[in-house]
Amino acid sequence: MARGHFKRLPVVDAEDCPVGIVSRSDLLKVHLRTDEDLAHQVRFELLAVLKPEHASAVDVRAEEGRITLSGTLPDASLLPVMERLVRAAPGVVDADVRLVAPD
Structure with a gap:
């Protein structure tokens, strides 16, 4: 354009x-979008995938459009889902997924 x-x-x-x-x-x-708005959007998206008690165990931080997720997940199979979810949020320029889950 x-x-x-x-x-x-x-x-x-x-x-x-x-x-x-x-x-x-x-x-x-x-x-x-502001970093605060991006973090809020990602938290909202997490609730669509995780139960509230599991979503609250995930820390979401945004800095200059980059989202960092840290914390724990109940199931390792959710790790790739979380990364796709974050990267698909409008305005996110990068994602650093530092989540851990039981083996």
């Missing part, structure tokens, strides 16, 4: 029918 000096682009579906418009500000807005 920047190279072509476009401020907006049409969004089309699989049949090339217009379904909306996206602007540069729409794309950049997600990266303007």
Whole structure:
């Protein structure tokens, strides 16, 4: 968009029918989130995957868009899920997952 000096682009579906418009500000807005907002979003997402008592055992910290998770999980199979969950949160630029779980 920047190279072509476009401020907006049409969004089309699989049949090339217009379904909306996206602007540069729409794309950049997600990266303007505060660290507090990012940490809150990740905590909210954790509750969708973990029981509240397990989610409370996970510490979520954000610094310049980088999320660090530390603490314990009830099951080792949840480790890759947690990393995908964090990396998928809009505005997260990196993730450091330092969670431990029983073998």
